[in-house]
Amino acid sequence: MSAERAVQQRDPLAALVGRPTSYLAGLLLPVYAGGMTWINRESIVSAGFAIVALLFVAVASLALVLRSSPLRAPLTARAHVLVVGSALAAMVASDLSMWGTDPYVRDNWGGPAVGLFIVALAPYRPARELALSGVFSAFVAAFVALVRPDSFVVDAPVGVFVVVAATPILAMSLGAAAFVDVLVRSLDRWQDRANRVTTAMSGVRGDSIARSVQRDSVTVLNQEVVPFFAALLEGAVIDDDTRQRARAISNEVRALMVADVDRTWLESVIDQAGQRTRSASAAAGAAVKDEQRLAEHMSTDERTALRAFIVALHDEQTLGDAGAEIAITGADKRCDVVLRARLDSELNVLKGPLAPFLAVVRVMFGDLQVEHEHPELTLRFSYEQR
Structure with missing residues (x-):
């Protein structure tokens, strides 16, 4: 699986640290939607649409909290579509609940809620997706404002309502996309520098490994081979037992060296970790x-x-x-x-x-x-x- 240009996949721990923000957004956005619905209750002509809007906000919040969990990482594009799609449905349902009686487009909570959901998705999805979601959502908000200018009490050109409806979404989504793009680029630059340093130090690391292998070999020689030869020099009789001991030492040294050559990085990690327990x-x-x-x-x-x-x-x-x-x-x-x-x-x-x-x-x-x-x-x- 190729890593996407998302903070969660470039730096998983950074996304994990930002996890409380997802919980906070999932909790506060339904409260915000419910509070604004209560404040604008006199403009609501369809209680059914108002309830549907709140239900869609709840779905978006629940999807955000569940899918951003580290137990389900990484958050996929499908989950992104579910969150933003539910938020858009909530925005449209909220506008329909006040169709024809909505005096000020600036009081509508749907657009800011969509923008905040996109901001909450910033640690988990690439900048390109965030920007595309924001542009599409802003287009939907602008279209809804465009087809119902007669309900607004302010005598202003239609373009003003379009701008007011789309601006919160564009500002928050493009800001989130810019932040993610800068952060991912900085992570890529850091990784490139780290890789260059690693490559430059490969020769030094190779020398260190060679010295380590040499020390291990010398240790084996000091423990087994040197005492054996010392005994021979002191006049030990060379008989069948001596030959068998020499053969056993030779086989042991050969097996140890072959095992060191064949050892993978994973075996070394487990051995080193096990020694600390x-x-x-x-x-x-x-x-x-x-x-x-x-x-x-x-x-x-x-x-x-x-x-x-x-x-x-x-x-x-x-x-x-x-x-x-x-x-x-x-x-x-x-x-x-x-x-x-x-x-x-x-x-x-x-x-x-x-x-x-x-x-x-x-x-x-x-x-x-x-x-x-x-x-x-x-x-x-x-x-x-x-």
């Missing part, structure tokens, strides 16, 4: 089944999201003695991943300390499925080979 058995129980080394085909963002979740899983000290197990299998150009973990505590992983990390994983892997029946936690997702 209090339970040594949890680290030993961790396993990666990736015979085709498909973990190497993850993108940098996908690796970062999965690494963060694995580390959080261990740092929260919720992992049981059975540890965690990750199996990766390939089919065509996609790779299927199943992560299973046995948890000690009965925390709700969907709302507890692991929730932010699951939200990031869900953004990176759009088909994530989470199954949690205590004590078993299972994550299933897939990614394209790169």
Whole structure:
């Protein structure tokens, strides 16, 4: 799944931090609509349309709150259409409820409500979509004002009513689109600089890895090979037992070096995370089944999201003695991943300390499925080979 130019998909944690704003909008917009309906009650000629308008606002608010949840990330274009479409329907129904008796177009709450809903969607959708939604909604508001100028008490050209009806929507939606565009561009520039630094440091990192492998090899030699040769130099008799020990040491060193060469980044992450946990058995129980080394085909963002979740899983000290197990299998150009973990505590992983990390994983892997029946936690997702 290719990432869209949305803040939620460029910086999932930033969208998660802005989550309370979605709750606030979902709560206040129905209150605002209800209050303005009460204030303009004398102009309402159709109570049915007024009730329908409030119901549509409630639908838009409910869709915004539910679909912006990190448990359902990312918020899709379909959800965007549902929220804005419901808000537009509420605007039209509100205008119909005061058809022919509405004295001032500026008192109508439908247009500002649509604009506020689009602003609330800013962290989740690309700037282009926000702008298109705003322009289309402004056109609908302008058309409604254009076909009913006789109901307004102010003697002014029709164009004035059109501008007054469309301006709130255009101002808020285009402002939100401009903000998202600037923010995404800055995130892209930051990522480009980070990638250039990473590339420039690749040689230094390679030297560091080489020194680390060299130190590990020297450690093995000091523990096994050097004492063996020292015993031979001191005059030990070379017999069948000596030959068998030499063969065993050779096989052990060879197996260790082959394992280090074949180790993937995912195995290293699980080993390092397991070493930090209090339970040594949890680290030993961790396993990666990736015979085709498909973990190497993850993108940098996908690796970062999965690494963060694995580390959080261990740092929260919720992992049981059975540890965690990750199996990766390939089919065509996609790779299927199943992560299973046995948890000690009965925390709700969907709302507890692991929730932010699951939200990031869900953004990176759009088909994530989470199954949690205590004590078993299972994550299933897939990614394209790169």
